[in-house]
Amino acid sequence: MNEEIIIAGFGGQGVLSMGKILAYAGMTQEMEVSWMPSYGPEMRGGTANVTVILSDERISSPILNLFDTAILLNQQSMDKFESTVKPGGVLLYDPNGITRHPQRKDIRIFRVEAATESARMLSAKTFNMIVLGAYLKIKPLVSMDSVLKGLKDSLPERHHHLIPVNEEAVKRGMEIVKEL
Amino acid sequence: MGKMKLMKGNEAFAEAAIRAGCDAYFGYPITPQSEVMEYLAAQQPQLRTGMVLLQAESEVAAINMVYGAAGTGKRVMTSSSSPGISLKQEGISYLAGSQLPCLILNVMRGGPGLGTIQPSQSDYFQATKGGGHGDYRMIVLAPASVQEMSDFVKLGFELAFKYRNPVIMLSDGIIGQMMEKVELFEQVPRLTEFDQQWVTTGKTPDRERNVITSLDLDPARHERHNLKLQAKYQKMRENEVRFENIDCDDAEYLFVAYGSCARICQKSVKLARAKGIKVGLIRPVTLFPFPSEEIGRRAAKLKGILTVELSSGQMIEDVRLAVDGKVRVALHNRMGGMVPSPEEVVDALLKSFSIR
Numbered sequence: 001m002n003e004e005i006i007i008a009g010f011g012g013q014g015v016l017s018m019g020k021i022l023a024y025a026g027m028t029q030e031m032e033v034s035w036m037p038s039y040g041p042e043m044r045g046g047t048a049n050v051t052v053i054l055s056d057e058r059i060s061s062p063i064l065n066l067f068d069t070a071i072l073l074n075q076q077s078m079d080k081f082e083s084t085v086k087p088g089g090v091l092l093y094d095p096n097g098i099t100r101h102p103q104r105k106d107i108r109i110f111r112v113e114a115a116t117e118s119a120r121m122l123s124a125k126t127f128n129m130i131v132l133g134a135y136l137k138i139k140p141l142v143s144m145d146s147v148l149k150g151l152k153d154s155l156p157e158r159h160h161h162l163i164p165v166n167e168e169a170v171k172r173g174m175e176i177v178k179e180l
Numbered sequence: 181m182g183k184m185k186l187m188k189g190n191e192a193f194a195e196a197a198i199r200a201g202c203d204a205y206f207g208y209p210i211t212p213q214s215e216v217m218e219y220l221a222a223q224q225p226q227l228r229t230g231m232v233l234l235q236a237e238s239e240v241a242a243i244n245m246v247y248g249a250a251g252t253g254k255r256v257m258t259s260s261s262s263p264g265i266s267l268k269q270e271g272i273s274y275l276a277g278s279q280l281p282c283l284i285l286n287v288m289r290g291g292p293g294l295g296t297i298q299p300s301q302s303d304y305f306q307a308t309k310g311g312g313h314g315d316y317r318m319i320v321l322a323p324a325s326v327q328e329m330s331d332f333v334k335l336g337f338e339l340a341f342k343y344r345n346p347v348i349m350l351s352d353g354i355i356g357q358m359m360e361k362v363e364l365f366e367q368v369p370r371l372t373e374f375d376q377q378w379v380t381t382g383k384t385p386d387r388e389r390n391v392i393t394s395l396d397l398d399p400a401r402h403e404r405h406n407l408k409l410q411a412k413y414q415k416m417r418e419n420e421v422r423f424e425n426i427d428c429d430d431a432e433y434l435f436v437a438y439g440s441c442a443r444i445c446q447k448s449v450k451l452a453r454a455k456g457i458k459v460g461l462i463r464p465v466t467l468f469p470f471p472s473e474e475i476g477r478r479a480a481k482l483k484g485i486l487t488v489e490l491s492s493g494q495m496i497e498d499v500r501l502a503v504d505g506k507v508r509v510a511l512h513n514r515m516g517g518m519v520p521s522p523e524e525v526v527d528a529l530l531k532s533f534s535i536r
Contacts, residue, residue, distance in 0.1 A: 020186075020359070027186050027361055035186075035359035039212060039297070060446030062358050065521035153186070 001031075001056050003141055004064055008049035008081055009073025014128030017154065018071075019050035021132065024150030025142035026054040036062040047076050054141055071135060073114075075099060092135055092177070110138055112177045118169070125162075126169035133173020144170065185362050189329040189355045190215035192362045193259070193285060196333035198225045201368040202283075203254035204232035206245040210261045211297040212353040213287035217259075229370055239264040243271030243284075250280035251392045253379035255337050255371050259285035261353075262303050263294055265311075272346055273312025277394030279378075279409075281340035283333065284318075284348045287356040288490075290517040298517025299353030301439060304494035307350045308468045315406060317413045319347045319420060320467040322438040326360035334365055339420065343412055344378070350467060352490065354440035354519065422465035423474055427453065431460030433529060436475065436499050437488040438464045440519070445488055447522035448529070455526075457535060467495070472502035479503035484533040488525055489513045508533075 005022070009015045016037050026033040036051045051067075053059050069090040072078045075098055085091050087106045095101065096115035112134035118127040136142065142150075147170060151163050187195070194216045197205060205225075207217050217235060225231035232249075236242035242258050249256040260268065265286045275282060286307065290300035305311075307320045319339050321332045329351065336347040380390050396402040424442075427449055428434065435445040442463040452459045462478075464471050479485075485507055487496040493511040500509050512528035514520050520528075529535065 023359060024186055027184060033186065033359075033361060036354065037357060039353070039357050059360070060450065061444040061448075061522050062354065062360075063440070063444060063519050063521065064447075065523065 001054070001141070003054045003069065003139065004067050005052045005054075005069045005071065006049060006064075006067045006081055006084065007052065007071040007073075008047065008077035011046055011048040013048075013073055014125070015048045015073065016050050018128040018132050019052045020154050021147060021150040022052050022054070022142065024153045025146035028146040028149045029142055031055060032057060032059050034059045034062045047074065049077065049081075069135070069139065071131060073131065078102065090138055092131070092138065094131065109180045110134065110177055111180055112173060114173065117172055117176060121165075121169065121172065123165055123169070126165060129166045129169035130173035130176075133170035134177035135173075136170065137174040137177050183363075185364060186359050187326055187362050188215055188357060188359050189323070189326045189351065190287065190357070191219045192326045192330040192364075193333060193349075193351075194219035194223070195364060196330040197257060198223060198228055198231055199365055199367050200334045200337050201229065201255060201370040202231055202257055202333075202337070203370055204234070204245075204249050204256045206234050206236050206242040206249070206256070206258050207260065208236050208239045208242050208264060210264045212289060212299070212356050213259055213261050213285065215356070216285070229367070231370070239267035240271065243268035243275075246282050246284075247271055247275055247278070247280060250275065250282045251278070251380050253371070253381065255281075255283075255341075257283040257285070259287070261287045261289045262291050262300070263289075265303060265306070269306075269312040272318070273314050273316060274394050275346045276312070276316035276318065276409075277314060278392050279344040280346070280392065281337075281344050282346050283336040283340055284346060286348060286350055288350065288352040290515065296517040297353070299440060299519060300490045300515070300517060301350075301352055301441065302491040302494065302515070303350065304467065304489070304491060307348050308470070308498075316409065317416070317468055318345065319343070319416055319469075321347065321349045322465060322467050323349060323351050323355055324439050324442045324463060325355070326358065326362045329355060330362050330364055334368065343416060345412065345416075350439065352440050353517075354443075417469040420466055421469045421471050421473070423471035424463040424465060425474075426461040426463065428460035428462060428478065431458050431478075432483045433457065433459040433533065433535075434475075434478065434482055434485045435459065435461045435488055435525070435529070436464070436485055436495070437461065438467060438495065441488045441490060444520060444522050445525060448525040451522055452526045452529060457529070459529065464495070470498045470502070472498065475499060475502040476504065476506075479506035482507045485509045486525075486529050486532055487511050488520065488528075490519065491515065
């Protein structure tokens, strides 16, 4: 197993933390993991992205330009990364704010209305966990237990009371994701 | 196996500093290595081991604090990124001239000048060929993983004290910023016994005065000092060469790359071998001393070598010296914070040597 993922969106959407939780969860299951963020000015309001690799083998390059899965959460990311999905790969996106939807016919495209759902749950901060749930429904590489452990390891203790609502969000994401 | 942690390279370096029994860190923040001091500050090393953590008023101040503290025989370190390391060069030359052990980390970013905060390897010449003035060398360790960002702290201190010489870890924005699994080593006690032969901890009646200086106005004596330094660097060349070979045994072509580029090339090796091209990778782990012998002895059997660098082509000069014209050495490089993809490196190999 070797899963190469790009997660891209606006700074503040929780793109980097989502990648981190996925990496922690993979580590819990004794996978090799790497997490390589874009860093710098784009973290302050612009676009942010992170490359996460989960693998059974020692990971070579943490930098990639082709991916098994792209999780794209704004228009700029869609424009930049739609073409980087390997043929037969997965593109998961939130249609909120998207004006040009993905066009490719040689990949599997999934949609998750995470922004709408997080507003409905009255908790905008669960957005990224809804997206993570959607991803895990498509590719169940890590278990819910590992995700919860990942949340516990990556969140400071003062935020641990938020774990149940995040768990709820992951489950919602699994329910509402749709293949196009 | 100990407990695995998921950490950024910069954080692993900082944690390793505490665990290696470092006595003091002096630094000044700069992207992309600011997590080093952030992590240290959060850990409160003064409570964990008694290690001093001090944010100096500038890089110049920090390296001179390193000079002062190193003179007392303590394990001391500093870290910065390219423009900051340039500011430290005068101090590094003085440390080398005065034969003081210390560990320096450079998390390289693109230059020249303020350049960019994105990753680069364009300080290779600066680290391996001097940087500051005068005939001196530092042992240069090039970590290619978060694990090595931790392991090389311990190794770096050992080498620094073995040779009474500054050791530099030459990392970059990729290795500093990425998170990977790391197994941390056990806490090493802080140094309490000093080598009284040279440290300045106060003269006792039973020994001569120790003087730490790089100044000597007597040319004959100063030449002897220089010869002694050169003999020491020769010992490093004989004893401290480190490298990693990947798929080299049947290789017709070689990548030579260090740090983050070596990671990219590992993937390129897999991709190229899937196309039936017999390519291997030599990853220099020490950039000084350089694994010239290892590269040189393979040269005659090869059809070509491609060095892959985030610079205009700096390490390639050492590779060319090592092969001494026995095989053609080509370069694939990116600059200014751009990073090549593994596929791009394979294409460069095919083009450079007209492989079909």
